[in-house]
Amino acid sequence: xxxxxxxxxxxxxxxxxxxxxxxxxxxxxxxxxxxxxxxxxxxxxxxxxxxxxxxxxxxxxxxxxxxxxxxxxxxxxxxxxxxxxxxxxxxxxxxxxxxxxxxxxxxxxxxxxxxxxxxxxxxxxxxxxxxxxxxxxxxxxxxxxxxxxxxxxxxxxxxxxxxxxxxxxxxxxxxxxxxxxxxxxxxxxxxxxxxxxxxxxxxxxxxxxxxxxxxxxxxxxxxxxxxxxxxxxxxxxxxxxxxxxxxxxxxxxxxxxxxxxxxxxxxxxxxxxxxxxxxxxxxxxxxxxxxxxxxxxxxxxxxxxxxxxxxxxxxxxxxxxxxxxxxxxxxxxxxxxxxxxxxxxxxxxxxxxxxxxxxxxxxxxxxxxxxxxxxxxxxxxxxxxxxxxxxxxxxxxxxxxxxxxxxxxxxxxxxxxxxxxxxxxxxxxxxxxxxxxxxxxxx
Numbered sequence: 001x002x003x004x005x006x007x008x009x010x011x012x013x014x015x016x017x018x019x020x021x022x023x024x025x026x027x028x029x030x031x032x033x034x035x036x037x038x039x040x041x042x043x044x045x046x047x048x049x050x051x052x053x054x055x056x057x058x059x060x061x062x063x064x065x066x067x068x069x070x071x072x073x074x075x076x077x078x079x080x081x082x083x084x085x086x087x088x089x090x091x092x093x094x095x096x097x098x099x100x101x102x103x104x105x106x107x108x109x110x111x112x113x114x115x116x117x118x119x120x121x122x123x124x125x126x127x128x129x130x131x132x133x134x135x136x137x138x139x140x141x142x143x144x145x146x147x148x149x150x151x152x153x154x155x156x157x158x159x160x161x162x163x164x165x166x167x168x169x170x171x172x173x174x175x176x177x178x179x180x181x182x183x184x185x186x187x188x189x190x191x192x193x194x195x196x197x198x199x200x201x202x203x204x205x206x207x208x209x210x211x212x213x214x215x216x217x218x219x220x221x222x223x224x225x226x227x228x229x230x231x232x233x234x235x236x237x238x239x240x241x242x243x244x245x246x247x248x249x250x251x252x253x254x255x256x257x258x259x260x261x262x263x264x265x266x267x268x269x270x271x272x273x274x275x276x277x278x279x280x281x282x283x284x285x286x287x288x289x290x291x292x293x294x295x296x297x298x299x300x301x302x303x304x305x306x307x308x309x310x311x312x313x314x315x316x317x318x319x320x321x322x323x324x325x326x327x328x329x330x331x332x333x334x335x336x337x338x339x340x341x342x343x344x345x346x347x348x349x350x351x352x353x354x355x356x357x358x359x360x361x362x363x364x365x366x367x368x369x370x371x372x373x374x375x376x377x378x379x380x381x382x383x384x385x386x387x388x389x390x391x392x393x394x395x396x397x398x399x400x401x402x403x404x405x406x407x408x409x410x411x412x413x414x415x416x417x418x419x420x421x422x423x424x425x426x427x428x429x430x431x432x433x434x435x436x437x438x439x440x441x442x443x
Contacts, residue, residue, distance in 0.1 A: 008108040009419040013412060015086040016052060020408070023048030023078045032071035039066070042397045049404045051078035053411035054296055056172025056266035056386020057377075059393050059400055064175045069158075072175055076162055082411070083169030083201070083296040084132055092129045095122065115206075115294070128205040131212075132168065135200050139164035142193040146184070167197035170297040172266025172386030185254055185269035194267060195260040199235075202264045203227050204295035222324045223303070227292045230302040235259050238286055245279040246270070262286040264297035266386020272376070273389045280376060280389075287383035288343075290410075298384030298410040300339050307336040335415065342414035343382065350406050351378050354399045381406035 024045040026032060033039045039060070046059040060066040063075060081089060091109055094101055101109070101122055109121050143160035151159060159175060166173045174180055184190045200208060210224040217225070238259030242250055250258070254269050261267045263286045272280065290299010306323075311333050314321040321328040354374050365373070373389040380387045381403045395403065409417060 007420060008110070009416050011108055012085075012087060012416060013420065016082075016408065016412060019078065019081055019086050020045070020049050020052050023052060023074060026074045027067070027071055029070075031068060032074060033066055034068055037066055040397075042400050046400050046404050047075065048078060049407050050386070051075045051171065051173065052082035053298070053384050053407040054079060054082045054169045054171040055298075055381060055384040055407045055411070056166070057381060057388060057392055057403065057407070058173075059395070061393065062178045063173055064177055072158075072162065075173060076165055079165055079169050079171045079173065083165075083171065084129065088125065088128060092125055095125060101125075124206070124209065127209045131205055131208050135197065135208075136161075136164045136168050139168060139193060139197045143190065146187060146190045146193075163194070164197060167194045167265065167267070168201040168296065170198055170201045170264040170291060170295070170384070172261070174267065180268040182269055182271065185251070185257075188253065191253055191257050191269070194265075195257055198260050198265045198267075199231065201296040202291035203231055204292040206294045207292065222326060223293075225324060226306050227302055230306045231292065234263065234286065234289065234302070238262060238282065241282050242279060245276050245282065249274065258283075259286070262385065262387065263289055263299065263383070264291045264295075264385060266380065266388075268387060272387060273373075277372075280372065283387060284376060284379040287379045287385045287387065288347075290383045290385075298382065298413075300343055304336045304339050307332055308340065311336070338418075339414055342418060346406070346409060346414065347378055347382055350382075350402050351375055354378065354395075354402055357396050357399050357402075377403065378406060382410040384410045 024041065024047075027044040027048055028039065028041060043059045046057075047063075049055075050057050063072060067075065087108055091101060091105055094105070106121050109115075109125060110117070115121065115124070140160045140163075143163050144156055147156040147159045147163075150156070162173075162175055165171070172180075176183070181190070181194070204227060206221075207224045207227050210220050214220055220228075235256070236259075239252070239256045242255040242258050243252060246255070250270055257267075257269050262283050272283065275283070288299060289305050290301055291297025292302045307321075307328060310323055310328060311321045321333065351374060354377075355371060358370065358374060359367075370391070373391045376387070376389050377391060377395075379385075384407060392400075392403070
C-alpha cells in the first residue's frame with residue numbers, strides 16, 4: 001500500500017504552530033521573565049505568535065521591562081525562525097550536513113519560498129539564508145554606531161543585534177522601552193538604516209538575489225521589476241500622504257519612516273493615537289498591502305495589488321492584461337482575487353467578533369474611538385505589522401486569542417491556509433475533466 005504524503009501546506013502550518021507552542025512554553029519559564037512578573041499563558045502565547053509571525057504586537061508593557069535576557073534571546077530566535085521559516089532553516093541544515101534534498105523536500109521548499117517551480121531551489125535556499133544573515137550583520141554594525149553612544153558596550157551590542165534582526169525580518173520588536181523608536185525620531189542614521197533593513201526584508205529574497213546576480217534593470221526578472229516599482233510607488237505615495245494628513249505633527253523624515261514601516265515592520269516614530277482619521281485609514285491600507293512574496297513580511301503582497309491594478313485597468317479598456325510584453329495568466333488573476341476575498345472576509349469576521357467581545361470592556365474611550373482602534377489592531381495583525389493604538393494590553397483574553405489567530409493567518413497567507421484542502425498539490429492538471437463554460441450575468 002502506497003504511503004500517503006502530507007501536503008506541503010499542512011507541513012508549513014504545523015511547523016509554524018509547533019514553533020509558536022515551543023516558544024510560548026519557553027517564555028513561561030520562571031527565568032524568562034523578570035522577578036515577580038506574573039505572566040499569563042495567553043500573554044506568553046501572544047508574544048510567541050507575534051515573534052514567529054514577525055508581527056511586533058505585544059500584550060505586555062514592553063519586551064524590555066517584562067523579559068530577562070533569556071526571554072529576549074528566545075524572542076530573537078523565534079523572530080529569526082519566523083522570518084526565514086522553520087522549513088527553510090531545516091532544509092538549509094540538511095544542505096550543510098550534505099544530506100540529499102529529495103523531490104518531496106523540494107515541493108515543500110517551493111511552497112515555503114512561494115515559488116512557481118522546483119527548479120533552482122537549492123541555490124535559492126543557500127542564497128536566502130546567506131543574504132539574511134549578511135544584511136543583518138551590516139545592519140547591526142551601523143546600529144552599534146548609534147546605540148554605543150547611549151548604552152554600555154555589552155548592552156549596545158545586544159540591542160544592535162536584536163534591532164537588526166527585528167528590522168530585517170520585519171518584526172517590529174524592540175528592547176528599548178514602551179515607545180518604540182520615538183526617542184530616535186530625529187536620528188537620521190538609525191532611521192535610514194532601519195528603513196533599509198525593512199525594505200530589504202520586505203522586497204523578498206528572490207528580488208535581492210536577482211539584484212545581486214544581474215545588477216542591470218533590463219536583466220532583472222519581471223517579478224523583480226514589479227516588486228521594485230510597486231514598492232517605490234507605495235513608499236513615495238505613503239510619505240506624501242502622511243505628510244499631508246498629519247501636517248506639522250509629522251516631519252518628512254517621520255513620514256518616510258512610517259511609510260516604510262507601516263506596510264511590514266511596525267516600528268514607530270509617531271504616536272498613532274494622535275493620528276488623523278485619514279492618516280489612520282492610510283496606515284490600514286498600507287498594512288493590508290504588506291510586503292512582497294518570499295519576504296519576511298505579511299499582507300496580501302505588492303504583486304497582488306499590482307495584478308489587480310493591471311487587470312482592472314485592462315478590463316476597463318477592453319484589452320488583455322499585459323505587463324512587460326507578457327500576458328498575466330488567468331490563474332494569477334484568479335489567485336489575486338481569491339486572496340482579496342479570503343483576507344477581507346477573515347478580517348471583517350475577526351473585527352465583528354472582537355467588537356462584540358470588547359463592548360463589555362470599559363477602557364475610557366467612546367464607542368467610535370474604540371472601534372477605530374480595534375480595526376487598526378486587526379489590520380496590523382493580519383499584515384504582521386505591529387502598529388497599535390495602545391489597546392493590545394487591555395484586550396479581553398478571547399480578543400487576544402483572536403488577534404493571535406489573525407497574526408498566524410496573516411503570516412501563513414490565506415492561500416496557504418485554504419490550499420490545505422487541495423488534494424492534488426503534486427499532480428499535474430492536464431488530466432482533469434474539462435466542463436463547458438457558462439457566462440454568468442455580473443453587476
